[in-house]
Amino acid sequence: MNGPVEKTHLKALSRAGLEAWVTGLGEKPYRARQLWKWLVPRGASSFSEMTDLSREFRARLEAAAEIRSLRRVSADRSGDGGAVKFLWECPDGNRIESVFIPEADRRTVCVSSQVGCGLGCAFCATGRLGFSRNLESWEILDQVIGVRRETGEAPTNIVVMGMGEPFLNYDAVMDALAVMNDPEGLAIGHRKITVSTSGVIPGLLRFTEENRPYKLAVSLNAVTDVLRTRIMPVNRKYPIAALMEAVRAYSRAPGRRVTFEYVLFAGLNDSREDAARLLALLRGLPCKVNLIPYNPAVGGFQRPDEGRVERFLEWIKPLRSPVIVRWSRGADIGAACGQLAGSGPERVDPPPMESEAPDISLRSDLARRRGARSQEAAVSRKASSAETGGAGSRKPGKRTGGGAS
Numbered sequence: 328m329n330g331p332v333e334k335t336h337l338k339a340l341s342r343a344g345l346e347a348w349v350t351g352l353g354e355k356p357y358r359a360r361q362l363w364k365w366l367v368p369r370g371a372s373s374f375s376e377m378t379d380l381s382r383e384f385r386a387r388l389e390a391a392a393e394i395r396s397l398r399r400v401s402a403d404r405s406g407d408g409g410a411v412k413f414l415w416e417c418p419d420g421n422r423i424e425s426v427f428i429p430e431a432d433r434r435t436v437c438v439s440s441q442v443g444c445g446l447g448c449a450f451c452a453t454g455r456l457g458f459s460r461n462l463e464s465w466e467i468l469d470q471v472i473g474v475r476r477e478t479g480e481a482p483t484n485i486v487v488m489g490m491g492e493p494f495l496n497y498d499a500v501m502d503a504l505a506v507m508n509d510p511e512g513l514a515i516g517h518r519k520i521t522v523s524t525s526g527v528i529p530g531l532l533r534f535t536e537e538n539r540p541y542k543l544a545v546s547l548n549a550v551t552d553v554l555r556t557r558i559m560p561v562n563r564k565y566p567i568a569a570l571m572e573a574v575r576a577y578s579r580a581p582g583r584r585v586t587f588e589y590v591l592f593a594g595l596n597d598s599r600e601d602a603a604r605l606l607a608l609l610r611g612l613p614c615k616v617n618l619i620p621y622n623p624a625v626g627g628f629q630r631p632d633e634g635r636v637e638r639f640l641e642w643i644k645p646l647r648s649p650v651i652v653r654w655s656r657g658a659d660i661g662a663a664c665g666q667l668a669g670s671g672p673e674r675v676d677p678p679p680m681e682s683e684a685p686d687i688s689l690r691s692d693l694a695r696r697r698g699a700r701s702q703e704a705a706v707s708r709k710a711s712s713a714e715t716g717g718a719g720s721r722k723p724g725k726r727t728g729g730g731a732s
């Protein structure tokens with residue numbers, strides 16, 4: 328006796344793969360283009376939405392294929408400016424998180440690349456979870472499609488900085504980014520996509536050799552091997568000198584400027600000596616530095632006060648590279664840097680699974696907050712127009728999404 332026929336998981340197919348599958352059904356290639364448009368740019372989650380496909384073709388699709396999607400479990404809104412942390416459930420029951428950060432001039436999604444993470448950074452809630460599995464490329468992409476569906480807003484920027492180390496899931500991450508960047512996909516410009524690594528050198532070298540067009544961020548966080556190994560065990564395998572050599576190789580091509588993330592921990596890596604070492608390490612390198620005052624998560628570290636952050640900023644002024652203080656948004660919902668771990672207060676109840684209706688309250692609330700922030704930004708720009716620029720921004724500076732690496 329024959330068992331049930333396994334249906335084709337359409338979102339797991341590339342654009343070329345989808346075309347081959349559709350033509351294999353005896354359909355014309357333009358049918359595949361129509362289907363792709365529904366699955367990716369329009370983010371359809373059922374065949375019934377695909378109203379420009381003939382009834383007959385839709386029936387064939389229903390019989391032979393399926394559309395799997397991440398299920399939204401919850402959406403937590405932060406009270407400090409509109410970041411939204413999404414908790415998703417994968418078809419196998421694993422749960423991952425993404426963060427949506429709407430600002431006046433951009434809408435960023437911070438996506439996860441793995442379920443948990445095996446690198447165990449001492450300050451990171453994700454690291455405490457341990458590693459479960461790599462995400463498939465469609466699961467990485469579907470976070471962005473899901474955020475767009477839930478918020479009604481098209482993301483403009485992507486940071487792969489959520490749960491997991493992207494260079495340890497290299498192929499799936501690059502496949503997902505290719506679709507995000509594809510003009511026929513999500514059409515997000517390659518300069519608006521950033522991959523953030525904790526310093527996994529083989530991945531960084533491959534990223535360089537393959538001349539990937541996306542921006543690169545390196546989570547540095549310490550300037551001595553002793554301290555970096557203590558807070559980021561990956562440093563034992565890939566110590567600072569080797570990491571910096573790989574970063575310099577990456578930076579040799581014109582137009583490449585790496586961003587260094589430096590989480591500031593009070594009394595641990597924020598001394599004058601640390602600043603001097605950081606200057607020495609980055610001297611002559613085309614780079615940007617993001618200083619991120621630590622967001623309480625795990626490990627018993629302390630967040631430096633504003634005075635300490637300002638002092639550190641002053642000490643690294645001779646760097647002559649852009650330095651930005653990122654007071655991460657979403658700390659109150661566990662969506663700030665290093666906090667993603669699948670929990671948070673004030674969950675928003677998900678809509679019924681069978682409903683295709685958008686979450687109007689979430690959408691309208693985001694629109695209202697963005698409107699209010701645009702006004703605030705205009706007022707603050709006016710007020711500060713006479714001020715001269717320092718080495719970095721003052722609070723509130725630009726901010727990161729959820730993530731980690």
Ligand code: SF4
Binds near residue numbers: 454455731
């Ligand atoms: S900071 Fe990044 S690399 Fe480190 S444990 Fe967290 S997710 Fe993993």
